[in-house]
Amino acid sequence: MSGQSLLVPGEITPVRSVPGNIRRPEYVGKPAPTPYTGPEVQDSDTVERMRIAGRIAAQAMAEAAKHIAPGVTTDELDRVAHEFMCDHGAYPSTLGYRGFPKSLCTSLNEVICHGIPDSTVLRDGDIVNLDVTAYINGVHGDNNATYLCGDVDEESRLLVERTEESLRRAIKAVKPGRQINVIGRVIESYAKRFGYGVVRDFTGHGINTSFHSGLIVPHYDSPHATTVMKPGMTFTIEPMLTLGSHDYDMWDDGWTVVTKDRKRTAQFEHTLVVTESGADILTLP
Numbered sequence: 001m002s003g004q005s006l007l008v009p010g011e012i013t014p015v016r017s018v019p020g021n022i023r024r025p026e027y028v029g030k031p032a033p034t035p036y037t038g039p040e041v042q043d044s045d046t047v048e049r050m051r052i053a054g055r056i057a058a059q060a061m062a063e064a065a066k067h068i069a070p071g072v073t074t075d076e077l078d079r080v081a082h083e084f085m086c087d088h089g090a091y092p093s094t095l096g097y098r099g100f101p102k103s104l105c106t107s108l109n110e111v112i113c114h115g116i117p118d119s120t121v122l123r124d125g126d127i128v129n130l131d132v133t134a135y136i137n138g139v140h141g142d143n144n145a146t147y148l149c150g151d152v153d154e155e156s157r158l159l160v161e162r163t164e165e166s167l168r169r170a171i172k173a174v175k176p177g178r179q180i181n182v183i184g185r186v187i188e189s190y191a192k193r194f195g196y197g198v199v200r201d202f203t204g205h206g207i208n209t210s211f212h213s214g215l216i217v218p219h220y221d222s223p224h225a226t227t228v229m230k231p232g233m234t235f236t237i238e239p240m241l242t243l244g245s246h247d248y249d250m251w252d253d254g255w256t257v258v259t260k261d262r263k264r265t266a267q268f269e270h271t272l273v274v275t276e277s278g279a280d281i282l283t284l285p
Contacts, residue, residue, distance in 0.1 A: 004123060006110060009118065013119075023135070055141070056134040057090075058283045074118060122149045140209075167238075170239065174272065174279035180217055197243075204238050234282070241267075
């Protein structure tokens with residue numbers, strides 16, 4: 001395993017501006033979003049708008065990922081993604097969501113999720129998760145991926161590869177008529193082959209006009225996840241696998257979630273829609 005020192009919070013730069021002509025989600029400027037009360041099954045028009053939002057989010061993430069290299073700050077990755085989304089008429093969904101101050105999440109090494117971009121400098125051997133969501137035409141598209149920075153140790157590289165594979169397997173398990181818990185069952189059974197932990201308290205979620213609709217998509221085999229998948233349902237799958245325990249601590253910033261044993265963790269995510277025969281990924285570049 002990598003001998004990198006553990007992360008510490010850096011300095012956060014001022015909030016980036018968004019052109020006034022770009023439509024904001026309703027929660028911007030509020031302490032919390034208005035609870036979603038609409039359906040989990042979306043009509044074809046909503047799905048196609050989500051495909052546009054998802055494509056922009058995927059492209060913004062890919063653009064930011066091009067800049068991952070030793071010596072680059074996580075704040076610089078935020079700048080790249082922010083400017084890409086704004087240039088394409090999209091609002092960065094995380095910016096102002098429950099007070100989150102940046103336009104994407106950057107979660108390094110032992111950070112499970114929700115890392116805030118700041119003055120932290122990427123180091124050779126880091127693994128870097130980028131989580132990017134775009135809002136345009138009244139809907140959201142949400143995706144993330146974990147990238148290698150420089151020369152990464154074998155144990156971490158395999159964790160990243162296998163976490164992505166767990167997402168692929170989970171997407172293949174999506175079928176109308178099946179319960180949501182099949183997704184977590186597939187992920188957990190695959191992760192157990194390698195002795196990985198599966199994060200339980202942070203999950204996939206319903207997404208549409210709402211960033212988080214209230215639908216929960218666990219990444220472990222939860223007996224409570226009995227919602228039956230139907231054509232037109234839109235949600236994310238975003239497994240978080242760890243080299244050790246799934247237990248976590250949270251930094252004082254109220255956002256940054258780290259593994260309790262400080263071992264490394266990786267994550268991958270797509271937004272998808274359930275089809276008559278399986279799933280259609282909406283976050284493709």
